Every structure is written in C-alpha cells, then in structure tokens.
Amino acid sequence: MLDHFSILTKGGFVLWQKSYAPLSGAPVDALIKNVLIEERAGTVSYSKDNYALRWTFANEVDLVFVVAYQKILQLAYIDELLETVKRLFLDMYSSVIGDNQGISADYNEFEPVFSKVLKQLEEKYANRPRAPRKFEETKKFENTLKGSKVATSNTQLLATASRTVDEDEITKNIKALKLQSGGRGGIKNRKGGRVSAKTSPAPSPDMNDDNTGKKKKSQKQARVWEGQISRGEMETLDYSKEKTEDDDSLDADTVAAQFMDQSKLGSKNKDGIYEVQDVLESEDEEEEEEEGKASSSSGGIFSFLKNITGQRELSAETLDPVLATMKEHLINKNVASEIAEHLCQSVRSSLMGKKLGGFERVSTAVKNSMETALKRILTPKTSLDILRDIEQTRAEGRPYVISFIGVNGVGKSTNLSKVCFWLLQNNCKVLIAACDTFRSGAVEQLRVHARNLRALQTSGGGVVELFERGYGKDSAGIAKDAISYATANRFDVVLIDTAGRMQDNEPLMRALAKLVSVNNPDKIIFVGEALVGNEAVDQLTKFNQALKDFSGLQNPRHIDGMILTKFDTIDDKVGAALSMTYITGQPIYFVGTGQTYTDLKNLRVSHVVHSLLQN
Numbered sequence: 125m126l127d128h129f130s131i132l133t134k135g136g137f138v139l140w141q142k143s144y145a146p147l148s149g150a151p152v153d154a155l156i157k158n159v160l161i162e163e164r165a166g167t168v169s170y171s172k173d174n175y176a177l178r179w180t181f182a183n184e185v186d187l188v189f190v191v192a193y194q195k196i197l198q199l200a201y202i203d204e205l206l207e208t209v210k211r212l213f214l215d216m217y218s219s220v221i222g223d224n225q226g227i228s229a230d231y232n233e234f235e236p237v238f239s240k241v242l243k244q245l246e247e248k249y250a251n252r253p254r255a256p257r258k259f260e261e262t263k264k265f266e267n268t269l270k271g272s273k274v275a276t277s278n279t280q281l282l283a284t285a286s287r288t289v290d291e292d293e294i295t296k297n298i299k300a301l302k303l304q305s306g307g308r309g310g311i312k313n314r315k316g317g318r319v320s321a322k323t324s325p326a327p328s329p330d331m332n333d334d335n336t337g338k339k340k341k342s343q344k345q346a347r348v349w350e351g352q353i354s355r356g357e358m359e360t361l362d363y364s365k366e367k368t369e370d371d372d373s374l375d376a377d378t379v380a381a382q383f384m385d386q387s388k389l390g391s392k393n394k395d396g397i398y399e400v401q402d403v404l405e406s407e408d409e410e411e412e413e414e415e416g417k418a419s420s421s422s423g424g425i426f427s428f429l430k431n432i433t434g435q436r437e438l439s440a441e442t443l444d445p446v447l448a449t450m451k452e453h454l455i456n457k458n459v460a461s462e463i464a465e466h467l468c469q470s471v472r473s474s475l476m477g478k479k480l481g482g483f484e485r486v487s488t489a490v491k492n493s494m495e496t497a498l499k500r501i502l503t504p505k506t507s508l509d510i511l512r513d514i515e516q517t518r519a520e521g522r523p524y525v526i527s528f529i530g531v532n533g534v535g536k537s538t539n540l541s542k543v544c545f546w547l548l549q550n551n552c553k554v555l556i557a558a559c560d561t562f563r564s565g566a567v568e569q570l571r572v573h574a575r576n577l578r579a580l581q582t583s584g585g586g587v588v589e590l591f592e593r594g595y596g597k598d599s600a601g602i603a604k605d606a607i608s609y610a611t612a613n614r615f616d617v618v619l620i621d622t623a624g625r626m627q628d629n630e631p632l633m634r635a636l637a638k639l640v641s642v643n644n645p646d647k648i649i650f651v652g653e654a655l656v657g658n659e660a661v662d663q664l665t666k667f668n669q670a671l672k673d674f675s676g677l678q679n680p681r682h683i684d685g686m687i688l689t690k691f692d693t694i695d696d697k698v699g700a701a702l703s704m705t706y707i708t709g710q711p712i713y714f715v716g717t718g719q720t721y722t723d724l725k726n727l728r729v730s731h732v733v734h735s736l737l738q739n
C-alpha cells in the first residue's frame with residue numbers, strides 16, 4: 125500500500141493530494157528541494173528516511189505527479205499508477221489548468237477516480253510474479269521464469285501482463301548492476317579526464333621561492349609519510365621551539381614587487397570592505413550574450429545545436445539527438461561525463477511532452493532549459509559572506525575557523541595564503557595553523573607565506589602569525605592547540621592547512637575526519653583544481669563520505685564550499701566548477717588564477733553558464 129500521492133505544480137503548489145498514512149519528515153518537500161530544484165530529476169527514484177519516492181512530469185502543463193511509499197515495499201504497480209493517474213487527471217482537468225496552472229480549481233471529484241485506479245492496479249498486480257529488487261533475486265527470478273513450472277504456466281502472463289513492469293524491472297536491475305560495476309571503475313580508471321591547459325600558467329614569480337633571489341631547484345621534496353620519519357629527522361624538523369622572527373625585517377616593497385600584481389588588487393566597496401576582483405569575462409562575452417539572446421538559433425552562442433530543426437511537440441525522437449549533442453558539448457567543456465548525463469536527463473524530463481510555440485526550435489528549448497538548470501545548480505544556496513560570519517564569531521569571543529582540505533598539490537597552501545591576504549586587507553587578525561605534519565617542507569612553505577604576508581601588511585591593518593609544531597605529530601591536536609592559542613590571543617580567524625591526501629587513502633582520510641570532528645571548524649573548504657575532469661566526482665564523493673563515515677559524530681560534517689585553483693590554465697573549459705557544485709550542492713567561494721597573493725577572484729554564475737554554453 126502506498127502512503128501518499130501528490131499532484132503539484134512545478135513551482136511546488138499542491139493541486140491535489142491523498143495520504144493513506146501520516147507522513148513523517150516531509151519526504152515530498154525533500155524531493156522538491158533535493159531532486160526537482162537541484163536538477164536531479166533525470167534520476168528515476170529518490171529515497172528519504174523510510175520512504176521511496178517516484179514521480180512523473182506532465183511538462184505540457186508544468187505539473188509533477190509524486191508517489192511516496194515505504195521503501196521496504198516492492199510495489200510493482202507504481203509506474204503504471206503514475207502514468208494512469210496523469211492521463212486521467214489531464215483528461216479531466218487540462219481545460220482548467222490554464223495560465224495560473226489550475227491553482228484555484230476544485231479537484232474533489234478526482235478522489236473517487238484515484239481510489240478506483242489504485243484498487244484496480246493493486247488487484248491486477250497482486251497475482252503476478254514479484255519483480256525482484258536485488259540482482260541475486262533477479263537472477264533467481266530469471267531462472268525461475270526459464271524453469272519448466274513457470275515457463276509453461278506463465279508464458280502468456282509474461283508475454284502480456286508482466287511486460288510493462290516485470291521485464292522492464294529486470295532490464296533496469298541488470299543495467300543498474302552493469303553501471304555499478306563498470307561506471308565507478310570507469311571514472312577511477314579514466315584519470316585522464318584532465319584537459320590540456322590552453323594557456324600556460326601565469327609567468328608570475330613562484331610563491332614558493334624563498335625570497336633570496338635564487339629559486340629552489342625543485343619546488344617540492346619527496347613526501348615523507350607518517351611512520352616513515354625517523355626520530356632524528358623529526359627533531360631536526362621540529363621548529364616549534366625555535367621561532368624565527370628575524371625574517372620580519374623584509375621590505376614590503378620588495379615582497380609586493382614579487383608576490384603581488386597591483387593591477388589585480390581588489391577594491392574597497394562602499395562599506396569599506398576589500399573585495400577581490402571578479403573573473404574577467406572574455407572581451408566579446410557580453411556581446412555574444414546579447415547576440416545569443418537576440419538570436420539563439422543563428423550563430424554565436426549555442427550554434428553548436430543549430431543544425432537540429434524543431435518540431436511541434438517535444439518527444440524522445442526530437443529531443444534525444446539534441447541532448448546527445450549537448451552532452452558531448454558539456455563533456456568537451458570538462459564537465460564530468462556522469463554529471464553531463466544526469467543534467468541532460470533532467471532537462472529531458474522537464475521538456476518531454478512540452479509543446480513548442482510558433483517558430484521555436486527544439487535546440488532553443490533545450491538551450492533555455494539547460495541554461496535555467498545550470499543557473500539553478502550554480503547559484504549559491506548559502507551565504508558566501510565569510511566576513512559577516514567572522515563578525516559573529518568575534519562577538520562570541522572566539523575565532524572563526526576554516527580548514528582547507530584536498531588531494532595533493534592542488535594549491536591548498538598557496539590559496540590559503542591568498543585567502544589570508546584578503547582577510548588581512550579586511551583588517552583581520554589571522555592565525556595560520558600548519559597542520560600538514562606529513563610532507564617535509566610544508567611547514568617551511570607556510571613560514572615563507574606568513575613572512576611575506578606580514579611584510580605586505582606593514583602598512584595595512586591586519587595581523588598574521590604562524591602556529592607550527594613541526595612534523596610527525598597528530599594534526600588534530602595541533603589544530604586544537606592553535607584554536608586555543610587563537611582564542612586566548614583574540615585572533616579573528618584560524619586558517620588550518622592540512623596535508624594533501626588521495627581520496628582512497630583510508631588512514632589519511634580517517635586522520636582528516638578526526639581533525640574535523642575534534643575541532644569542528646566553521647567552514648570546511650575543499651580545494652580542487654579547475655583542471656580536474658571526471659575525477660572530481662570521485663574526489664568529492666569520497667571526501668564527503670570519509671567525513672561522514674570516520675567522524676564518529678551523530679551529525680557528521682560535510683564539505684561547505686570549494687576553492688577552484690589554477691583557473692588561469694583552463695581557458696573556457698570551466699566544467700569542474702559545475703561538477704563540483706553539482707556533487708556537493710555547495711558554493712565556490714573563490715577561484716585561484718595564478719601564483720601571486722592577488723590571484724584570487726570571485727566567480728560569477730553568469731560567467732560559468734556563458735563559458736559552458738558557448739561554442
């Protein structure tokens with residue numbers, strides 16, 4: 125028995141609903157928020173707490189039909205119920221569902237119709253062989269069907285009645301299994317999701333230079349992992365006792381000349397807040413956008429779809445070729461293929477059955493729908509105003525804590541330092557906690573940054589200090605000590621630098637989850653390269669999973685946002701911005717655009733959407 129059926133407008137207004145049991149935890153609201161609004165409608169089902177939810181669209185009138193039932197139940201009639209109810213409801217009411225989507229109409233007469241349909245379907249399916257859910261069951265089921273008993277007595281039943289549900293269910297199960305075994309492996313093996321850099325990295329000075337005028341031979345030394353370091357080495361590397369303050373005599377102008385680009389400096393807004401620059405739109409971008417608006421089917425933006433001509437009603441036949449082109453286009457822009465597929469499915473679900481007006485083309489409808497979907501995904505759902513949050517924690521008498529996490533070499537330390545520069549420009553007192561206790565050179569790298577930033581700030585308002593305890597020690601403990609020190613000494617912000625780690629390295633992921641659960645930072649920022657392709661899905665999913673699985677907390681934390689680095693190397697292949705936002709549902713706080721402290725920028729949604737959709 126099902127628990128609930130709703131008929132809603134796509135805007136979330138309920139036209140008609142029927143509940144057979146009180147619903148706990150608002151599963152339909154969760155479906156709207158997490159699936160329909162987040163452009164995940166291309167998926168076939170959604171589960172929330174104990175409920176399974178399925179739905180179908182009537183795009184011609186912008187309605188959604190949703191059914192909720194206990195997920196332990198195997199209700200084979202759900203698909204047929206949804207389709208039948210949709211057909212009958214539209215037969216009865218399509219004339220009243222006009223411009224205001226039938227919000228004021230009375231649907232009481234639908235109640236007996238619905239009940240009758242449900243009863244008939246329940247009876248019809250009661251006598252069928254059960255469609256299995258798991259693959260082992262599917263196999264058994266297939267064998268049973270092939271076996272003499274069922275084969276002789278149920279051949280006809282299979283050929284007719286079962287077709288709509290059981291066979292489809294079996295095919296779906298088998299397909300799902302293939303996807304599980306092949307799909308995930310595919311992502312992992314296809315590390316080559318990377319795109320080649322079209323523009324070379326900015327020829328700016330390397331921030332890892334020790335400022336002596338000589339470049340280090342190599343930027344990094346070999347990583348020394350926990351357990352491999354000898355006691356002697358550890359003592360040599362433990363700088364916690366001897367603090368080197370003598371380097372504060374650096375001249376601000378010299379450092380500025382090397383590590384800042386005046387032309388890239390942000391500016392103060394009317395409230396006196398220092399804001400970093402926006403990623404610059406390409407010179408002809410705005411022009412093209414106008415062009416695209418005026419004539420989206422002829423040249424310029426979206427012309428990659430232009431050869432596909434339109435027809436009156438959108439069907440699988442008319443939509444699929446356009447969506448296939450769109451998917452390929454998104455993948456070429458470096459969107460993870462899995463996500464390009466989900467998105468196109470979502471757009472497909474929202475367009476099927478829709479009637480095209482006048483001379484509207486299929487490609488224009490797909491383009492418009494995709495543009496809306498991209499904007500919806502990329503628009504931040506939480507505030508990006510870190511400075512306001514800092515004000516709040518300052519009032520609470522504690523520092524605001526941000527931890528920077530991510531895989532190796534993506535630019536965590538460098539971009540942490542750029543964020544520190546931005547905070548210093550906003551008069552904050554910042555403590556950098558050197559919690560990469562694994563890679564030799566990591567602490568010294570931060571020391572150079574802290575020294576440079578201090579030098580740059582001699583005329584500014586902020587203050588920066590480094591909290592370091594050397595190598596080989598528990599990073600969670602060091603972060604804790606740093607936060608206590610910052611609280612006692614009235615720092616506004618603690619920036620925790622963590623060791624880079626691969627998402628499959630369980631011991632290191634456990635250590636990260638511990639750092640997070642012990643210190644409960646205000647923000648967990650994932651630092652990821654804009655170059656990453658399919659690998660983005662695996663990295664973010666596994667980092668989030670580890671924070672959940674290894675935290676030991678009842679309410680585990682997750683990634684709160686991202687910094688996308690090396691944005692200067694990707695030209696218009698901005699797909700990683702979309703992939704990362706789609707997977708986490710969290711915003712991109714900044715993008716890194718080079719190797720100086722002024723190479724930190726804001727990323728505008730319009731810029732990403734435009735770059736993704738232009739030729």
Ligand SMILES: Nc1nc2c(ncn2[C@@H]2O[C@H](COP(=O)(O)OP(=O)(O)OP(=O)(O)O)[C@@H](O)[C@H]2O)c(=O)[nH]1
Pocket residue numbers: 325326330331332343530531532533534535536537538539560563566622623624625689690691692693715716717718719723
């Ligand atoms: N072009 C470009 N290079 C960057 C950017 N951000 C960082 N880098 C460079 O990327 C390299 C790695 O940066 P790090 O900050 O050491 O990376 P990390 O993630 O801290 O490294 P691990 O601690 O080893 O995990 C350095 O050479 C940086 O200068 C960026 O936005 N653009």
